[in-house]
Amino acid sequence: MFRTILFKITLGIYFTLWSPFLLIGLISKKLSRKLVFADAAGVLLLARWITGIKYEVHYPITEENGIPSLPDGNKRIDGKCIVAAKHMSILEIAIISKVMPNTFFILKRELLWIPIYGWAFWRCGMLGVNRARGKTNMKKLADDVESRVLDGHTLVIFPEGTRAKPGQKIPLKRGLLLLAHTLKLPILPVGTDAGLYWPKRGRMTPGTAHVWFEPLLPCNASLDEISDAINRHSA
DSSP states (O other): HHHHHHHHHHHHHHHHHHHHHHHOOOOOOOOHHHHHHHHHHHHHHHHIIIEEEEEEEOBBSSSSSSSSSOGGGGGSSSSEEEEEOOOHHHHHHHHHHHOOTEEEEEGGGGGGGSOOOOOOOHHHOOEEEEEEGGGGHHHHHHHHHHHHHHHHEEEEETTSSSSSOOTTTOOOOOHHHHHHHHTTOEEEEEEOOOTSOSSSSOOOOOHHHHHHHEBOOOTTTTTTHHHHHHHHHHH
């Protein structure tokens, strides 16, 4: 428990010290993106140094020679798809940001109101949605997503809508399907067991967290098919 407390204190100091750089980054979208994603990479280093949490990323096996596809050589994660990821902690967000630096996320609108960090998220292209209204303006959201995809970025969405505990299988929200159908984008499921090591609450545990990129699914895949893929290897 001592390492967990030490990590959280150190993380708070780290975010505070990084804030001035994010403020400077607001002058440019490109610079802001670099600083936000560098910030995420720093979180992974701190997690490793202080709590002993490492990570390993697994990619789908190609049909040729069984060689795993690397991010920069795999057309399935080049920005022309929607990444539908299991959400268990901050850890998998940082990992996905590290291996796919061209991504943008759909967030709760309130997160964009956080001083400095929220402004940086907005500046680097993150999208906020208003959950309080019950229904999101899908037409506007689809237009916003499309413009970013055309700029070469990849949408990452957490279709369960909340962080899951290990062993918890949460029904997926239909918004993922609406976006995929509207924009004709295939779906890249991503699973993780990060919650075993960095839970929403409680003690962090040393070990190797895993993120699995599953084979690409068509834009007309069902929620059950997507859910099965996301949870195939997840904790």
